[in-house]
Amino acid sequence: MSLKINPLHAIDFYKADHRRQYPVGTEYVYANFTPRSSRLAKMLPDFDDKLVFFGLQGFIQHFLIETWNEGFFQQDKHKVVAAYKRRMDNALGIDAIPVDHIEALHDLGYLPLKIKALPEGSRVNMRVPLLTVVNTLPEFFWLTNYIETVLSAELWKPCTTATIAYEYKRLLTQYALKTGADLAFVPVQAHDFSSRGMSGIYDAAQASAGHLTSFIGTDAILAIDYMEEYYQAADVVGVSVPATEHSVMCMGTEDDELTTFRRLICDLYPSGIVSIVSDTWDFWRVITEFSVALKAEILARTPNAMGLAKLVFRPDSGDPVKIICGDPEAAVASPAYKGAVECLWEIFGGTTTTLGYKVLNERVGLIYGDSITLQRAQAILIGLEAKGFASSNLVFGIGSYTYNYLTRDTFGFAVKATWGQVNGSARELFKDPITDSGIKKSAKGLLRVEQSVAGFELFDQQTAVQEQQGELKTVFENGQFLQQCNLAQIRNRLELALAAATVTT
Known part of the structure; x- marks a missing residue:
């Protein structure tokens, strides 16, 4: 590099x-x-x-x-x-x-x-x-x-992104504990989408490496390269999943969107996780009609070697709090009023945590990655808790709105x-x-x-x-580098700090 x-x-x-x-x-x-x-x-x-x-x-x-x-x-x-x-x-x-x-x-x-x-x-x-x-x-x-x-x-930038990433992890851990969600899900619950919005590709690699100090979910391939090159990263550095974009959905045409969903779910990715952008046209139709039409195929997905077989719906526009948790100003009983999580629960059901919070069926999930901030993430988690849902029902896509709306003066x-x-x-x-x-x-x-x-x-x-x-x-x-650390040591220090903060909380 x-x-x-x-x-x-x-x-x-x-x-x-x-x-x-x-x-x-x-x-x-x-x-x-x-x-x-x-x-x-x-x-x-x-x-x-x-x-x-x-x-x-x-x-x-x-x-x-x-x-x-x-x-x-x-x-x-x-x-x-x-x-x-x-x-x-x-x-x-x-x-x-x-x-x-x-x-x-x-x-x-x-x-x-x-x-x-x-x-x-x-x-x-x-x-x-x-x-x-x-x-x-x-x-x-x-x-x-x-x-x-x-x-x-x-x-200044890697320090700043690593700090923000830690704060996301602290927030997600806090709500996982409050709602009884699986703590093992937290490392993938904040997924780095920031590369395209950073100040050049080297900045994308270096700043996104900061995200990897607390999480493993990332689409920033160069950040993984950076960690392996300069931080002796040997364990799992970063992971992702197959996912669509709007051009894929548009090329399949609006009239044939259901066919595009079926092809993705059944033919291309019958096992493991696949994330499908779902608001190219009518998100609520996808959530309440297509999901019903494809329910049998979704439930019949085959687990991969890691036991995963999930279809992840991805809304990509609008107010994330209202779309996930429901809009009290929408027509009563409408999908928009209920919110995406409640709509999926009505169709697929799920389980409850030991603390009584609902977790969607393991075959479906949600990811939201449009202009997420710590404040919006917290508002969504509060909204899910209020509706009786565990925090683990959603993955947050963290983009350049969070990781590039920064300056050296952010922390002076x-x-x-x-x-x-x-x-x-x-x-x-x-x-x-x-x-x-x-x-x-x-x-x-x-x-x-x-x-x-x-x-x-x-x-x-x-x-x-x-x-x-x-x-x-x-x-x-x-001219000599005398004392090296590796990614595992950095993550361990942050995990110890997080554990101490959790006890304090």
Whole structure:
């Protein structure tokens, strides 16, 4: 997945000459990457203000190692330096940016940086650094904040999508427990549909990998590749099912829609799960007429090796709460008034959980994937509970409406330098704008993070000895990746956090 770019160019222009702007004699620059606030995050009211840390390992391998090696260190020095000089000359003026430091870096042959980080899959309090970075050789002090642009751009999104995914899982687990639904269903109950709406295909792979930290349901094939490539994913990474789209249904024609359903159910997919988009024309006709006409064939479906034989109806437009749970403003006793779940129950029946909530016959189900948010998902779950249905009667399709309506400011991510050394003398750095609300106030000096009862806790203004202690561990140093984790470990950390949150609830 390596992007064929010159990594020297993965900066904002203003970074290019900071090397000369620092005081003469600068030797070390020490910075951190921290989520500062969830003020703009659209979380549920019981959100505990903790973020899931995910994405650093992929960034280190893909960018700091693969891209720097392929795009710089393994390139002809004169060619790659000339390309950098041309870019700077054309934009900032002839010889505006000297290139001797770039030549020296190429001669060195690796990135003289050290990154310390918390374990990926950790849930971290706001205003606590996820990682720190410092140069390891004094002549390359300029590198620390030179990589700020790409570090921020590559990390904020995976952390954000992983956090949102965790919140979906927490919500679904909460309602599974309330209604007695099968907890084993939760990992597939939120299905990632976001790829087509992301900011490019690499963003789709990387951001959708965040979804896979909490769920296995996904249509993002590249996210599975990403997890296998960079997170040693060996178990079940992601799963999906055969499914139609509107073009398939339209090609079969409206007059022959029932035939299309029958062909899909009986000829193409007589066993396992098949998901059929059902609102190309009249969703309520599909739910109340076609399902009756095909009831015998649906019930006669053959289980596959995993014991599954389900037809999943997929509404794809309208108000999801009303369509699933019923519209109180519709004509009394009409399908729209009852809602899709109640209509299917009347036709196919089902079972009840130990807590008395209804579960549709195992041969039928529903998935809704149009503009689902945490708030809409919660409203649907509340509606199902109120009607006496278990939460497991529906799968939620999570798309780009959730996973791409985001910015770096969703959790206030920032890279800030808090310590440096000039001519052998340490300097504690910090910012505290008088015109700001306090969100932008930075930590100060060397940093240490410890685990406490309330979660990870930051201690700033540390000594060099204290900075070596705590939960931030060296994962990258001098071009080498030192400490790897895998997807199973990340998922396990999140499962433990979820179990603790469930007990608390």
